[in-house]
Amino acid sequence: MTNGSPLIRLVHVTREFKTPAGVIKAVDDVSLDLDRGEAICLVGESGCGKTTTGRLLAGLLRPTSGELLFEGNDVWRSRGADQVRFRRAVQLVHQDPYASLNPVRTVEQVLAAPLRHHRKAQTAKQARAAARSLLQRVGLTPPDDFLHKFPHQLSGGQRQRVSIARALTVDPRVIVADEAVSMVDVSIRITLLDLLLGLRDEFGVSIVLITHDLAVARYFGRAGRIAVMYLGRVVELSATQELIDDPAHPYATALIGAIPEADPDLTRSKQRLPLKSADVPSLLRLPPGCSFHPRCPRAEAGLCDVLVPALTPIGGTRSVACHVAVRERTALAAATGPFRFDLPWVDIDKSEGSAG
């Protein structure tokens, strides 16, 4: 959105999974742009489709419908060299540091294989030197202590660093970090997040951090954006600070209200949005209309339970998928500024006053 065309775009991407109980829409009509060097966080509860979105972005899953564009080319329609280039351009750092490294391969083997395979190192000696500098870059020093280690000899945080180093072997443009810090000790999270941000600054790598933890997202996304997901849809997409300060979507409001604060006064005075229900509906039986309406304290009968809200820009960098929030914000914008949006469902006035 800032300069030039986005590096990667998801355009109305839907991904369904067949299960014995029926077809599940894990990701439903998600559109997302990712610029060069951008840091974006996908946030949501488990089962909201954030991991699937990450895997779609990495090209590991084929969308059921919609397009994945990399530098403007449709990845799933491109062949040969283009597809190879894309595959390497997006690397995934997995959630579970205990499963993401092959137990029978040493750190050196893990790093040398892609270096040798892609001719970034001609000889074993060069590969080792390159592996050393990668280890140094991800903060595993001195590197010679780690080259011959097997994964089981490393701690969770160290393994995540090796995973990140492995991703860096192919000079990626995007790193999708799927809950990459969730399974390491809290004390190590910040350093890992800083490492990822450092890579962004140094190499201009775009980073997609997938997390269920808004506190992590708040820290990581300082300079970027947050996409809040709920049951397969992006419900709010906004610059991090704006989202934290002034969430538009009721779900985002509830999530942010739930971040614990270190300051007890702040925690007590925090505005919280009481949800009608704590249960997330099953993906197999999604509610009609806005899938959040059964839990939403601001849902309006006849509107929210009928029409699916589209992700609509509400000024600045922000978009939200909520009838009520869009109406309020655009009304506000119309009153204070020159912005006026034509809304897809047109008649706002009719539904006014029928709050349920």
Place this chain on the structure above:
Amino acid sequence: MIETLRLLSRRPVALIGLGGVIFFVLLAYVAPLVVSLQDAPDVTSVYLSPSLAHPLGTDYQGRDVLNQIVHGGADILTVAFLAAFISTAIAVTFGSLSATLGGRFDAATLGLTDIVLTIPQLIVLIVVAAIVHPSSFLVMAVILALLQWASLLRQVRAQVLSLKERDYVEAARSLDLGIFHIIFREMLPNMTSYIVIHFILAMTQAIYAQVGLIILGLVPLSGENWAIMLYFARDQGALYFRDSLWYILSPILAIVLFQLSLVSLASGLEDIFNPRLRAA
């Protein structure tokens, strides 16, 4: 290699097993080059007790028993090795294909596997041997192999099914390392212990099976081997002579000790192939 020996040395049983296997391989393949076969009957020295000239005594025709032991190992070991090799190759190839391709191929392979696992093997073996009359190493090995692949195939299939979903395999796909890297560098090393241990146990099974067939007289008797020695020992009534003890016991001991060596070796291999079990 040195690392492997060091790991084995922590498991004395496995080390003894390795020593036994090496001993029998040398006995079966190298010793016959040094000691020539003496198969001329000598009626003056039937069933002699062990002595310096005949360390394990002599047989019903007065031939040296040790000489027959030395010359009778190669056949048995070769057939066992070939049978284990063929069955392992079948199991690994079709097990991984079955897991990767899925669908009808998987269903058909599994159906066939279950049939082979269910039918009583010895009986099939006897029937097949009676029909085919395996006279060469290879035919014998193939028949034995065709009855042995099933259990490993199921293990390999299960392993591949599980391994191909692992994060590190996904990472390898994402790094675009190619299918050969994924199979041979990421997945197979995780299965080596299964495969090698199956290989060794398949050898022991193949030895028992062929010895059984020979003793039952279902295989054309030709040349020298431990099982043929047993066949003649029984056939010529060596059981009823007091001095023929070593004639009967020698091939039995050779077979049993070799089997024991194989099994002991297999017991120590898990350590070698699983880095998590190796202490630093």
